[in-house]
Amino acid sequence: MYPLHVLLGLLLLASLQAPTPAAGATTNTLAAGQALAIGDKLVSSNGKFALGFFQPTAAVTSKSGNTTSSSWYLGIWFNNIPVFTTVWVANREQPITDPKLTQLKISSDGNLAIVSHASPESVVWSTHIVANRTTGAGTNTTSAVLLDTGNLALVGSPSSNVTLWQSFDYPTDVMLPGAKFGRNKLTGFSRVGVTRKSLIDPGLGSYSVEIDTSGVVLKHRNPSVVYWHWLSGGASTLKLIPILKTMLQSNPRTKGLIDPTYVNDDAEEYYMYTSQDNSSLTFVSLDISGQIKMNVWSQAEQSWQAIFAQPADPCTPYATCGPFTTCDGTSPPFCDCMESFSQKSPQDWTLDDRTGGCTRNTRLHCTTSSEKNTTSSTDVFHPIAHVTLPYNPQSIDGAANQSKCEEACLNSCSCTAYSYNSSRCSVWYGELFSVNKNDGIDNNSEDVLYLRLAASDSPSLRRNKGKSSIGVVIAASIMGVGLLILMLLFMIWRKKIRWCGTPSYDSQGGFGCVFKGALSDSTTIAVKRLDGARQGEKQFRAEVSSLGLIQHINLVKLIGFCCEGDKRLLVYEHMSNGSLDAHLFQGNAAALNWNARLWDGSICRKGLQPSSDYIQRNCRVPCPRVAWGSSYYIES
Incomplete structure (x- = not known):
């Protein structure tokens, strides 16, 4: 059995090496000795609010979708709605860049602190209360509690009602129901709201709101420019609350929901509002643009609705859009x-x-x-x-x-x-x-x-340049349209099959053009238009009188003809591979396979034999022998 002093030493070593217990996921309290890390959170008893570490994200219109900050912050947000909405941020000007080594805990002097365990260990943010909250036995009894109102309170002990510090006294840009917004006349302490820099940067922005000895003041911070002011005391303040109540009652979304109050006594001066419906979600914010807005959550729209804004004109805040x-x-x-x-x-x-x-x-x-x-x-x-x-x-x-x-x-x-x-x-x-x-x-x-402006940026100069540019564009457009028409005509012309000669006669005469067409039964045909009054008429009569009577397997068949005025048309069966001379003498013609070459050669040989009756056989009238390559056509 080990001696007693050895066992005590082992227990002490184990306690030093044991990890710090984390706060439970459903608790609303962080006690001394516990720590809150990334991914942990405190949740208020009513489930409405949560506290933890977060990265600001904004839904913006861009190809990349949402924009997320690379920095981390400790904050409080609405817990049960799909739109992530923070109501308080602790370390606004001290963003966390190494979240894995960062924790929220009660420090040894009783303060609530964000501690970075990087080397060397440092305090990122702290409540900075002076009192050292330890018992006579040296035990730290301070606890942090997230209340149902969304207020984070630092109390002397879990059972104590004494509040040492609270987030409601150090607002960011939001005021929740039940929070006082004003000043303590005895201590000079004043609650000041400051806008955030951007949708993903909760740091100190351009505008602030506070109550000083003169009243409610909205101002631009640097340079300091007051752009809206409501005097305290007297008739103006007495009128403000009735005006607010009338506005809230006239809107169906806030009727009977919000009750504003104003207190001004020897000790303090403040504005506050309460919610008559605990299930509703509301907050007053100082928007990035410098306007105070009342916001109500719409369950039907699943979004925040701004009920009213002050100043009413969004252009009133100084430099709200920036320079130029x-x-x-x-x-x-x-x-x-x-x-x-x-x-x-x-x-x-x-x-x-x-x-x-x-x-x-x-x-x-x-x-x-x-x-x-x-x-x-x-x-x-x-x-x-x-x-x-x-x-x-x-x-x-x-x-x-x-x-x-x-x-x-x-x-x-x-x-x-x-x-x-x-x-x-x-x-x-x-x-x-x-x-x-x-x-x-x-x-x-x-x-x-x-x-x-620079002379080159003058709108009148740009208009003159624009006029000349318009002229150039119009001229170019006309030329482009002309070229397009020519191209279309060329394409139409290309679709026409032009053969110099006829399917069965000498092509050297050039009696007309042949067009490809189709009958109503989809039969493909070749239509030859005869050119020239005298030669065309002669060609027309010769073709009709000879080919119209011939029926031969190796001669192009004349299907029909048309004679109207001086127009003469002959309709033949279509030979898809064109004339033989095109394959013999034109370099761009498709090459025939050897079977087609042997077959064509055999037919030509028989047709050219002087003593042969190949063409004459089975013809009802004498057929002239034609030896030109253009007189022979090749079917598919």
Whole structure:
């Protein structure tokens, strides 16, 4: 039997080498000593929400189908719907690149942390609470619980009601029912929502929403530009909740479903809404475009339905389409590039990331001479009418008319546009943002922006080139049609069989052309049209009077004839292999096999014998002997 100290040593070694127990697939709690790895998840007790590691995926219109990020994140999502929808992301700015070595667990100091076990071991993300949650015996009692509301709470112990940290206090771009959105007046803590960068990048995007001392503020983050504001307190706030309730009650999809509230006391100020139907799925989001939207899940459509948006005009957020773009809020897609500009990154645009905007097709032609202190440019200006003018205009004093204003812009190589209105000259340097078209609803601007372009990109120049190009295309089309007609005529002519001579007479006279045809019973025939008034008539009479009476196995049979006016036609049985002279003298004729050659030679020999009665035999009238190769025809 082993000594006691040896057994204790073996037990200690086994405990050090034992793997960390994983959280169960159906549990909603992660306790100290447990770990959540890739493929594991916590599920709320009602089954509505799940927490785990995920890769963002977006369904975009492309040949490759869905687009998936290469990075991993820890997040919470709706668990029982086919459309993967996250409501909270932990490590927005710290994506995981090596998921196999990454776990979520309660650290030794009581924090919930994403830990990478790569060498060296590092903390990817943590709740960063200060208190060290250990008992007197040194046991960590902290637990993470995914509640039925979708809130991830860090509690002192599984049985404790004390919340040390919760995801509802650190929203991403979504607010769920029961979550407070506002600020603590005593501590100064404020809950801020920030848009994601794109459909597959949950990192910090361009827009944010928060409640500060002045009220609800929507703004562009960098540069900081406030584009929508709702004042706190007073009559405006008292009106907001009734307006929201009226809007929600008027829509059948939200009637009796959502109840918004507003609280403003000495301790805190916040907005919150609750759901009257626990089986329904709703959330409020700050969209990538900078709009606040109320979303409701449609079981019938199996998709999210946006009930309303604020601001109502999607073009209101600053730079929502990126630089050198125009925005038209009447119908999607709202964003488009300016004249002679193209999307800087079409792939980013498909993922709703338009921060790169558009870029010039052709660089401006502008040079500056430092010695002479002069600027030379061949650039032109293209008017964009009925738009809001871009942000940050610079006024030019002394420009008495539009020509002077245009000249002032051309004299600076960094000037990209100008506007002249009511004797006021404004110019813009660098990128142009928030050029929104007049939609007759929220935007009624009648201003005209003159966009600077390279001369080769001028629309009027392209139209002139287009006219000449159209002329060339028309001429080429006419020539093409003419050639096509000639080719068709040639093909029709090729289908006609032209034999110089007749099936049984000397071909040197060239009395007409022979055409291939068919009778109503599908019998293939050869129809000879006789040319020339005098010679044709003579040939016609000779053929009808002789071949019409002859019945011989080796002579072409005259089936019939036609005589109408000066037209003369003779109808023969068709010989598919043509005349013998074609096979003897034409290089492109098909070669005859030896049986055909011997048979043809035998027939010709008999027909050429002066004393032979081969042709004469069984003929009712005398038959002339013809020795020309074109007089002999070969059947199939």
